[in-house]
Amino acid sequence: MNDSRQRRGPETWRIPFVAGAMACLAAAIWGGLARLPVDVPLPGRSVGWAAVHGPLMVCAFLGAVISLERAVGLPWRWPYLAPLLCIMAGAHLVAGGGGRTGAALFSAASLVSVGASLRVMKMRPELFTRLLVGGTLSWFLGNLIWLTTAEIQRSLPWWMVFLLLTIVGERVELGRFQKPNPNAPRILTGCLAVLGLGLGWVMLELTWGQRVFGVALMALAMWLIRFDSAWRQIRSPGLPRFMSIFLLTGFVWLSMAGLFLIMRAPLTSGFSYDAALHAFFVGFVISMIFSHAPVIFPGVLGLRMAWSPIFYLHGLLLQLSLLLRVSGDLWEWLPGRRWGGVLNGLTLLVFAVSTASVVWKTNRQSARTITPS
Helix, strand or coil, X not given: CCCCCCCCCCCXXXXXXXXXXXXXXXXXXXXHHHHCCCCCCXXXXXHHHHHHHHHHHHHHHHHHHHHHHHHHCCCCCHHHHHHHHHXXXXXXXXXXXXXXXXXXXXXXXXXXXXXXHHHHHHHXXXXXXXXXXXXXXXXXXXXXXXXXXXXXXXXXXXXXXXXXXXXXXXXXXXXXXXXXXXXXHHHHHHHHHHHHHHHHHHHHCHHHHHHHXXXXXXXXXXXXXXXXXXHHHCCCCCHXXXXXXXXXXXXXXXXXXXXXXXXXXXXXXXXXXXXXXXXXXXXXXXXXXXXXXXXXXXXXXXXXXXXXXXXXXXXXXXXXXXXXXXXXXXXXXXHHHHHHHHXXXXXXXXXXXXXXXXXXXXXXXXXXXXXXX
């Protein structure tokens, strides 16, 4: 949720949530490197990180961040159980625990998130809150599928819909403050109908199900490019321009993910499968995180965060490294794929360090300003 909130000072008790989510991200990156494969050290039983790279990234890291950001905007404490359960599940997987227990914990976390989203929708029965409910329901159902079948691959479309509806819902919410286009809701409804059709179809038959799902991804990308408020801010200096550039870049990656599914279905493994998944989860989702981080982190932790041009460094590194990785996938060029993956991981490290340094510097300067001489 992006409601304006009064600043009450640092919320240091939330730092363990952020730290836990970042630890899950680090393990997910390490497991992803092992999958490339890159010869990275894996401590003891944690060799299983490669097998749970996807759940660590999507459910442990992104699930924790999204549910924490939503809990911050609510007047109750029980929604914080969702990010706590995500981090507990991630810790269980990192420690070498079984996937079934992890799936059960993620299912419980997503169920809490569904409950929180339903409460929000009851208070504000609008399009964006319905989208957020749909996203959390997709996450819950995807976790249940993993729990009952032990097949992560069958859960991936549901997890993709979770992230997609969450992002679209956030963008629709922000778009309420702009001059509305009367055609936008009707077109969005049509895109969502195709998405639902593709999601159901892919459960029954992979080839055409993935193609219909890919059409829906491309349609939603075109909708975002056409109707999102990013175009209105791209000429503004500083943070608004930075956010707009990487929002629009993320929408392009979403369309590429859909295109790969349409042209190369059925995808279950291999180079094209890797390209489609990383175009979505890295190109689209991580671009959204990079563009929103200067707004999300201050809201979650109650800390100030000034705009800094250094943000362009990790933003550009992400796009260039992903282009290298996807090019390696499409041309089956192993060095490009491997180095692109390594640079993807380093980019997330650069993002974490630069964000933390800007937050520290901003709040240090703020403390000096308000300290009496």
